[in-house]
Amino acid sequence: MVQSPASSNEDTRVTFGASIKENQQVLQEIHDITSLAFGTIAGILKLESTYGFLFFLITNILLNLCFIFTIGGFKKVKNYYNNLIADIFIIDISRCISSFTMMWCLVFALIDT
């Protein structure tokens, strides 16, 4: 017998593209705001070289974990996003790191001179 495509298989989950995109935008906005804020903090703390980037990584990972717990834990993530690692941790990282660096440099320069 042909297997029904709707049988409870992970790969045949029915997803609605627009909703997933909307969810990604929500997360992107959070990432934008927080990366600017964390950049400012790094600048105020006068972190230099590796410490700054470590600060970025740690805050970013913590933020993502917090986000995952606000939407209801790791199991609920796949109700909102396609992929846990790619869609929450990886997707915005280059964008975040550049805006973090910008604010970090700016505040660092403002405080230093």
Place this chain on the structure above:
Amino acid sequence: MAVPDLVLDPSLRYWVLLPISFAMVLVGVLRTYITILLEPSPKLQEWKAVREQQHLQHSAIFRKNYFILPSKQDFELRKKHISETMKSMKYLKDGIPDPNELPPNPLSDPNAPNLMFSMIKNNIANYVPQAVIMWWVNYFFAGFVIMKLPFPLTLRFKSMLQNGVSTPDLDVRWVSSISWYFVNLFGLKAVYSLILKSDSALLEQQTQQMPIQMPGANIQVHKVMKGESESVMILQYTSCMDEIEERILKLYA
């Protein structure tokens, strides 16, 4: 107390750092609005073309979701209808083409230059402001160090980031205005999307609505329709309700 390598005038930050960021944000906002204004209003398509597309979509959706139909009768009815309309080529835009006729030359399509032109316009709207700001930064704030970066860079960056500063032994962390421009160039994306949240969404929507059909993509619709008809014909009815009792028992057991 350690003496700093270099003491910078505090007014540098008010008259160089902040103005560059400010100008870049403003130019970015302006650029977004110009792109929105340059965006052509979506052209109405011919009704026959829309009908053809929607029939193809109908068939594709049916093939994807047929298993939610409640009974086999419904399924057979739709299957028959779709395969027949597809086979009869009733809804083809230009009728069935003559097999001896050569396919139309994609380069002579009257819409192609328009599409190319709008793409070029978009590109220009992106690159011209960047070039202008870069020139402005280079011209106005050349020849002095404005800031110390919080992270070290390799010597390779020296020629680019300390452009016009004639101190061969200065640490690369002290940089001139052009590097602040580059940091801004990459870092302001987040700021733009926060400022222009609604407008950039609008822009995205507009670009999505435009039918993305590259010139030269010469799809022969009657062949696609024939293929659809065949693939609908071979579908076997299965329902998502098959074995539902077992699955529910398994889920809640």
